[in-house]
Amino acid sequence: MRSPRSDTEGVFYKNITDSHDPFTTDIELQSADDSPLMNHTVKSFLWKDITVTVKDHKTKQPKSILDGVDGLVEPGEICALMGPSGCGKTTLLNVLAHRDAATGAKVEGHTLVNGTAASLSVFRTLSSYVEQEDALIGSLTVRETLHFAARLAHKNTLSAKDRKSRIEGLLDSFGLRNQSNTIIGTPIQKGISGGQKRRVSVASQLITGPKILFLDEPTSGLDSAASLEVVSYVKKVAKKNNLIVIASIHQPSTSTFELFDKLVLLSGGKQHYFGPVDGVGAHFELLGFPMPRQINPAEFLLEMMNIDFASHQEAAQARLNEMHKAWITSPCAKELKTQMTISLKNAEPFTLKAEPSKGNFPIVLMTLVHRAFVKSYRDVVAYGIRIAMYTGLAIMMGTVWLRLHTEQDDIQPFINAIFFGSAFMSFMAVAYVPSYLEDRATFVKERYNGLYGSAAFIISNFIIGLPYLFLITLIFSSIAYWLSNFQPTAHAFFSWIMWLFLDLVAAESLVVLMSSIFPNFVISLALTAFANGLWMSVGGFLVTPTILNVFWKYVFHYIDYQSYVFQGMMVNEFQHRTYGCGADCRCIYESELSDQCRISGTAVLDQYGYKTHETGKWVGILLAIVLGYRLLGWAALCLRK
Template structure:
């Protein structure tokens, strides 16, 4: 890492350096303590309480890098979440306290002083590295920080993390190659350092990386902690010897209990003292994981006894007593002081500024990410060509009335059904939102507003392109008014369908489940929409429970009225008119006769459009409620 501090930057007007000057001013975190932490859940089989975390205590000083290590399922991520004041586990009960400088800190202030980098890189692949940091700054820094200061901050971080050469490189998508895995981890960490947090939590920062890339990432993190007096706590699974030795302290867990907590440099002496010396030429991390693993304890009673012995040895050790005494002394020294770790509270950007930043980011993502809208535009154009050529040049005569109706149903129902293609794009946006909300950047409101607004121009473009091709090829009513009314219905149809996707995916953020439910819902709407069974004979249950809330029903009847209300059809050479209207004597059918068969009245276009807008609003409102209530 460069000699320049990642949390130090220059005031362009004064030319002076001041660590965290524009962020957490006067906020000094000398130490971070946690005492007697328990996380308890109810066992699904026995229905009895079970400890995921049992009586964990520890202390970390500024500038230290701490490793949370242990076998799979030992409680590393659970403990990390508890320390970061995130939900530990579904239905879990958390006991114990954490302190900054020996004082309890309210969660809001604690969130302003900390950042959390999740195991999965929730980065937007269609953004460049520099844009990723730029939007991190826009979403977290107050308006008092000037544009020049933001640029300098970003440049400092790019240089400090050695990714300045990749500044204009895309992060990468499944379709477009981007930066490497190690560089992605550095970008993830750098984006969380925009506000100069005093405590940084890293969940498996080396996950998916080879030993060289892992060492590179932890090495950067180590220098970051030292240079900026940041406390960094990282869960890590199985580091190499060189990577393991970079950590200052180790908290070794097994079955949610402490096996060791203290300097990495003292690991050899401690485990030698309790009868488990680390052999020479052995990766100490691998050795420690082996001796504290209890996954196969039922097959090996000796292994279980060994783990219990290690846990008991720690409980009775001088080292554990020293840790507890140090925590007690620091709490005693801080007694009577309240929130002594936080003087100034960093302001956040306002809702309008955050919404504007999200809109800007979404706009860039939308036109770069071909999966979000590019593929969908091509897909809808293909659908338009197929529809226009299958229902090619329909004539205003009796035998073409049913094909006209069929084309209207196909154009409305399948346009909305194909909105399932939006599921993966919204899932990616939702994952980014979940990460950024967990770090306290913004709530569900600006996310939902920006998501809705940014989709409108793209959906309108799709509506125009689809209609230009399919409407004129199929020979619907050849007037400008009828054409643009058709476009309006297609547009509202797409907005409603996409709103349904947002609603369902907000509740079920799983690709397969969301896809299945959206497809099912659209199938239901097709069944009760009025085409397959006309509203005049539709079963009362389906009519009153589902038909009137079916957005496809209003689109279908609106498009039917648009086509048939002002059009006349010939009855053919035999003058046998299928629909009897006042023009039967002239061997013609007035289009309103077709509408009467379906039970549709004219003059209600505005009412139906208003109902559609209401349905869209309800879907978005329910989606907002789901995101607000669901924290993951």
């Protein structure tokens, strides 16, 4: 067995040379008093008899996804999980990383660190997981991505100098020095390349100080040169820092394949090989399957393991079964059992030195707000496009309902304008869906790696949205309100702003709720639009509350945030205003001013059943609805762990 360096106490990185060549930059491990583990050194990570079964949807019988898989990886080694599509390699990676294997799956077996079972909290401290998709914030630069990752991981336990030192070391080690001030990239703004994104994803996890790093398809979507580039950097850092790296990989090139130290070969959930990469050829040669020269070894192995396209399925399956039986009795399997026995005999439990400090929450919250602020003002998709969209909507509304008069013929246009200004403004909040889903993807990755929880994410998301929503409200109102000739007083104008701001806050909170429950762009967009359509229908404009049937009134009307905004704006406009009845003095609304050929605005309110002097009550209900949406969004994120 390979012996880990005895002086390693925590995987923390520091650039100790001035070289910018990633292969000459030296990175060393440093002891850290801030590490929460009493026993810092990871000497081995093994898994034994990993079996995963699910219920088959057709037969309703248990179906095996993984069957008795074993393995052991030591510090400084990178291990590849390989096999044809559907062989179970992603499931195995998730089990090893203490993630959900599959919906309704039953998981059996053991994953042991230093020969002992680590609790979930300890394991999350020890490990990091890099998703197949790069869950990066596209509007941040490479340096900013590492900077915020370091702040979230160490929560001010590092000085600014030490944090900068670690960031500089990783930039050099992963060859990202020249791209350090380049943004990751958004659908609108071009950023770094795909290979560089993968390196940033790995580097942002390494800065958190893991001992075990899991990579899900790190070369997915990359060409052979970029794949070699990414795996080369990972191998370099793993060797330098005694990291354990386990990666699922689909079909690597020969050069990339030979960079791995160990290989787990799966087919149909069964293990067909575990051992050194340079020994796999000899193993299959003993079985009567010599590896041809001048062929990619990975392609050769995958072709043997894949029977999906075999012309004789039964014969191919029988051949695979024989290979599996031969593996069980092979010298490589016996060597693995011996190494696992030694590891179990030398078991060293991990124990937490102390519970995480509760004082970390404000630090995490401030970091998330800071990062969200940088993203929001730099990424036009987040709020820039919405500001432009709402500005155009304000100009359209102001010119369609241009200079309405205080005559009875304009009463209905005033009401229509109020409905449009409130309902359609909240409806257009669906434009926030893609930005929130990007933030949520980053949150899911960081929560899995134990950096923070749902509460910090929901609160920071709420805080950062407030100034932008107020800016949108102010721009829209300054244009549409005065062009349409709503009540021309400062009090009425600022009351309108208050109602519209609360309307947008509630609408964005609805987006957060729907997108948290259904984190799919099309589904969350459709459901948010449907919900807003429902609120429009029962809000009081299309059917007045006085005649709305009891089901819709008592089930939906009273929890409809748009209904409180609409009646608040109606009272704001009509409470202190009168309207002329025309030259023939035929008033369409009866009021105490009819004998003066005038209509009191309160008569309009009476038609809708709206009372005055209840602004405080309606504002309180709106705030409660906003809080309810956010709490439900938080609960949805918690339940989807």
